[in-house]
Amino acid sequence: MFDIREKPQNVDRAFLVGAYFDRRKAQESADLLEELKELVETLGIEVVGSELVFAREMTARHLIGKGKAQELMEAARNAGAECIVFDNEFSPGQQRAWESESKLCVIDRHEVILDIFNMRAKTREARLQVELARMEYSIPRLTRMWAHLDRQGGGAGGGVGGAGAARGEGETQLEVDRRMAYKKLDRVKAELEEVKKQRDTMRKERSRVPLPHAAIVGYTNAGKSSLLNKLTDADSYVENKLFATLDTTTRRMELPDGQAMLVTDTVGFVRNLPHDLVQSFRATLEEAVLADFLIHVVDASSPHAFSFYQTTTEVLAELGAGDKRVVLALNKVDLADDSRQMELRRQFPEGIFISVKTGQGLDDLFHRIHDMLIDRVVRLDLSIPLDRMDLVALAHQEGKVLTESYDRGVADIQCVVPKRFESRFTEFVAKKKKSAKK
Numbered sequence: 001m002f003d004i005r006e007k008p009q010n011v012d013r014a015f016l017v018g019a020y021f022d023r024r025k026a027q028e029s030a031d032l033l034e035e036l037k038e039l040v041e042t043l044g045i046e047v048v049g050s051e052l053v054f055a056r057e058m059t060a061r062h063l064i065g066k067g068k069a070q071e072l073m074e075a076a077r078n079a080g081a082e083c084i085v086f087d088n089e090f091s092p093g094q095q096r097a098w099e100s101e102s103k104l105c106v107i108d109r110h111e112v113i114l115d116i117f118n119m120r121a122k123t124r125e126a127r128l129q130v131e132l133a134r135m136e137y138s139i140p141r142l143t144r145m146w147a148h149l150d151r152q153g154g155g156a157g158g159g160v161g162g163a164g165a166a167r168g169e170g171e172t173q174l175e176v177d178r179r180m181a182y183k184k185l186d187r188v189k190a191e192l193e194e195v196k197k198q199r200d201t202m203r204k205e206r207s208r209v210p211l212p213h214a215a216i217v218g219y220t221n222a223g224k225s226s227l228l229n230k231l232t233d234a235d236s237y238v239e240n241k242l243f244a245t246l247d248t249t250t251r252r253m254e255l256p257d258g259q260a261m262l263v264t265d266t267v268g269f270v271r272n273l274p275h276d277l278v279q280s281f282r283a284t285l286e287e288a289v290l291a292d293f294l295i296h297v298v299d300a301s302s303p304h305a306f307s308f309y310q311t312t313t314e315v316l317a318e319l320g321a322g323d324k325r326v327v328l329a330l331n332k333v334d335l336a337d338d339s340r341q342m343e344l345r346r347q348f349p350e351g352i353f354i355s356v357k358t359g360q361g362l363d364d365l366f367h368r369i370h371d372m373l374i375d376r377v378v379r380l381d382l383s384i385p386l387d388r389m390d391l392v393a394l395a396h397q398e399g400k401v402l403t404e405s406y407d408r409g410v411a412d413i414q415c416v417v418p419k420r421f422e423s424r425f426t427e428f429v430a431k432k433k434k435s436a437k438k
């Protein structure tokens with residue numbers, strides 16, 4: 001069988017490297033390296049050292065200059081690291097070069113995130129999505145895996161290839177491995193399709209009850225699951241960890257005025273999230289794309305709040321949810337002092353300060369959500385001819401019919417329907433009755 005390396009499990013100490021090639025990016029790269037530290041620690045790996053490197057140009061073999069590369073390898077070894085983690089994305093070739101010269105395992109940010117996702121994925125769908133993303137990442141790196149096995153004296157039969165992977169004539173072992181890997185990839189894709197179909201069915205079931213639907217989105221650790229729990233008395237998995245949630249949970253909630261709606265919790269975003277990982281979580285995030293509006297949660301206590309906010313909006317745009325209406329909730333305001341709050345007010349004039357922990361600001365949030373629901377529906381007075389009874393049926397099905405009467409081949413109805421259906425009815429909007437002025 002084709003297996004993906006479970007490398008970080010064998011690694012206890014890591015040395016981090018972040019390289020930047022434009023002096024203006026110094027601060028951003030330093031922040032990202034700090035975040036990488038958190039990501040690596042999430043995997044249970046101790047960070048024994050790190051270095052931020054400025055390089056004038058990228059090189060094909062080591063990404064950065066050879067002398068600097070050797071210096072870093074030396075530093076990593078001296079610090080007792082078993083692994084070098086790069087904040088930049090590596091080509092498979094660059095990764096190989098670093099590994100063979102440093103004799104340490106070398107991974108990049110992409111692989112760290114894949115491993116965290118792998119650790120966290122719980123439902124079948126999330127597991128399949130992660131497996132798919134990891135396979136897509138690993139296949140171009142198969143030569144490297146194979147080299148590892150060779151070195152361990154494992155060779156044929158172990159890890160890659162295996163039973164049923166008989167080598168065709170003129171086929172190298174590597175080609176056999178690739179063929180097997182692609183076969184497995186297709187299997188996982190097919191299985192995922194199946195799960196998606198089930199999810200679609202569930203969604204259709206849900207849309208039969210025409211409840212408004214909001215999705216909670218935001219950077220990882222912002223407090224999305226906490227907010228869902230607070231809003232719905234639900235029991236979503238809350239933890240002070242990155243990517244605690246990898247599946248979407250949809251729950252019903254009631255606003256203080258008794259109005260019901262659905263709320264979905266989603267996976268958190270992170271800067272430099274591998275593109276294919278975003279793609280593979282597209283299905284899960286579809287909930288966000290299909291929701292009537294979004295509740296964007298930002299961790300107000302983080303000095304990086306604004307850049308977290310930007311990342312989330314960028315990923316949302318990439319997913320096709322860029323033009324959704326948004327309620328912006330600046331959470332954890334209990335941890336932000338007055339001057340910080342003033343700064344946030346400048347950065348996010350439309351934001352609502354909340355604290356899921358203390359309950360502060362939740363009433364404001366409810367109000368804003370309530371406002372969102374009001375302009376989601378439209379009230380119509382209609383005169384529909386009887387040969388268009390399908391529209392009367394549509395009004396019943398998708399909205400609420402308030403009054404209904406039949407007279408001389410025409411159905412007069414007053415109804416409230418979701419805005420997206422309004423255009424279907426415009427032709428039959430009742431002319432205003434002539435006012436009896438004369």
Ligand SMILES: Nc1nc2c(ncn2[C@@H]2O[C@H](COP(=O)(O)OP(=O)(O)OP(=O)(O)O)[C@@H](O)[C@H]2O)c(=O)[nH]1
Nearest residue numbers: 221222223224225226239240243244245268356357
């Ligand atoms: N001080 C404070 N902590 C909060 C607040 N809201 C959430 N937290 C904490 O923030 C951490 C992250 O909360 P989660 O709800 O798991 O965050 P999330 O956005 O769902 O995170 P992921 O699922 O990892 O993307 C937890 O330790 C929460 O207890 C708040 O208003 N104030």
Ligand SMILES: [Mg+2]
Nearest residue numbers: 224225244245
């Ligand atoms: Mg969560």
